[in-house]
Amino acid sequence: MVQAQPLQHVGNGAGKEDQAYFDPSAPPPFKIANIRAAIPKHCWEKNTLRSLSYVLRDVLVVTALVAAAIGFNSWFFWPLYWPAQGTMFWALFVLGHDCGHGSFSNSPLLNSIVGHILHSSILVPYHGWRISHRTHHQNHGHVEKDESWVPLTEKVYKNLDNMTRMMRFTLPFPIFAYPFYLWSRSPGKEGSHFNPYSNLFSPGERRDVLTSTLCWGIMLSVLLYLSLTMGPLFMLKLYGVPYLIFVMWLDFVTYLHHHGYKQKLPWYRGQEWSYLRGGLTTVDRDYGWINNIHHDIGTHVIHHLFPQIPHYHLIEATKAAKAVLGKYYREPQKSGPLPLHLIKYLLHSISQDHFVSDSGDIVYYQTDSQLHKDSWTQSN
Incomplete structure (x- = not known):
């Protein structure tokens, strides 16, 4: 059973007419091996020193911002510090994310050490999240x-x-969802990223999960100690607000990887699902100046199909794969210095994409008209 495809559009991006006649749920005329063959061989190579250089860059920026915040400690500086440091926390997360995929280096031990340091510093349980991701x-x-x-x-x-x-489904609440997801996952699912006996994990993964939870606990203890010695209000300004901005970035970016395109994209079940078809529902996004800061995580289609490719090769790999992907690749709308254009896609999706049918092997998001009677698209 296939659900009828809604042809809804958002924004003024080019290619509306072409997209209206293209069924994104149709089985692609190529295989994943064809995409792999189109990507240059050097794009698969991991350079440990280069990866570590990004860690050094980000850690130095985070440290410099902390030093500046302590030095100035003024209400003039804090509003500048918070978005800058929150964005850098997000950058640290992306590098830890690469460690989790093994695209950081060929050494599992180095990946684990760096991943634990980066993720624990921003209160993410490294192995717990790595396994669910x-x-x-x-x-x-x-x-x-x-x-x-x-x-x-x-x-x-x-x-x-x-x-x-x-x-x-009411902003801004969804973009603060990540900490709650770590503790209890999404509605309809059970388990915690902190519990080694959660159904998220196999018995062989319990020791890894316990290690990450302990590292998370140590970081939390350090933060509580600093709050007692430096004052809770100061630590809220120094760490708490940037942490919340990091969470906003994480939820904003990860949501838009899979939602809010100008044409509704399919979700699959049963025999209709395949690794390739599922990966092709991912959406690339342009984040302007933030692209370099958060390590091109918006170049997401090829990352989803081949997560072992290092982030610094994703743009080149994507360019090479476009000839194979054809219309199954959706060119991202170009951003200004800041990705303000993406807000309309988030608003549209939150107001429209509420649930999918209980049956059917190819389904699309449906809207609860009682929840948002005056949706964003109806008022614009």
Whole structure:
């Protein structure tokens, strides 16, 4: 059973007419091996020193910002410090994310050490998140098996209490979801990224998860100690607000990787799902000046299909793969210095993409008209 495809558009991007006649759920006329063959061989090579240089760059910037904040400690400086440091926390997360994929280096031990340092510093349990994120990549685009921003089925959605429903689909609440996801996952799923006995993990992964939870606990203890010695208000300004901005970045970027395109994209079940078709529902985004800061994580289609490619080769690999992907690759709308253009896609998706059908092997997001009677698209 295939659900009829809605042809809805947002924004003024080029290619509307072509997209209206293109079915993104149609099985592609190429295989993943064809995409792999089109990517230059050197794009698969991991340069450990180059990867470490990005870590050094980001850590130096974070340290310099902390030193400046302590030195100035004025309400003139704090509003400049918070978005800058929050964005750098997000950059640290992306490098830890590369460690989790093994695209940072060929050494599992180095990946684990660097990943723990980077992720623990921003209160992310490295192995717990790494394992669930691996599940996301292995099942991207699958209604039931995906892990990141997985769609709610109509039955699950209608069983949510009104408060949960409003919190999930009313901005700004969804872009603060990540800490809650770490503790209890998404509605309809159970488990915690901190619990070694969670159903997220196999028995052989429990020791790794315990190690990461302990590292997370040590970092939290350090923050509590600093709050006692330096004052809770000062630590809120120095660490707490940047942490919240980091969470906003993480939820904003990861949500838009899989939602909010100007044409609705499919989700799959059963025999219709494949690794390739699921990966092709991912969307590339342009973040302007932020592209370099957060290590081109917006170049996401090729990353999803081949997560072992280092981030510094993703742009070249994507350019090489476009000839194979054809219309299955959606060219990102160019950004100004800051990616303000993406806000309209987020607003549109939050107001429209609420649940998918309980049945059907190819489904699209549907809208609860009672939740948002006056949607963003209707008022513009």
